[in-house]
Amino acid sequence: MHTPPACPQCTLENTYQDGDQFICPDCGHEWPAVATESSDESSEAAKVFKDANGQVLSDGDAAILIKDLKVKGSSITLKKGTKIKTIRLVAGDHDVDCKIDGQSFMLKSEFLKKA
Incomplete structure (x- = not known):
């Protein structure tokens, strides 16, 4: 019998498969059963974020x-x-996490140019 992998979020092994997803009842995290953790990490590392000018x-x-x-x-x-001093790149639709005037914002990189 195949044992489901440990939860990538809380690392507990109390997980189960429901259809095409694994579910962790302890933290509520769900992730696809088809994709492996190593392929997710490599695809995130391979993603290149570019500004409006292509830099x-x-x-x-x-x-x-x-x-x-x-x-x-x-x-x-x-x-x-408006100048943003420090940006942080994250996965998702809005790929830039930053603070402007003390407030946190998620922006798309297409609306920024590298300073």
């Missing part, structure tokens, strides 16, 4: 907004030319 971005870079961005669910507008 490669990396963690800790400074960036500048290239257009005004309205913040969803708020009346705040991030102005064109």
Whole structure:
């Protein structure tokens, strides 16, 4: 009998398979049964993040907004030319995590240029 792998989030071995996903009842984390952890890590490492001009971005870079961005669910507008001192790259649709004026924002790299 095949034993399911340990949970990648909490590392506990109390996991089970439900259809095409593994589920950890301890922390509630779900992940696909088909993909392996090593292939997920290599695909994230292979992803290259580029700014609006095509320059490669990396963690800790400074960036500048290239257009005004309205913040969803708020009346705040991030102005064109705002400098972001330190960015952090994350996986997902909005791939840049940063702080502007003490508030945390998730932005798309296509709206930034490397400073």
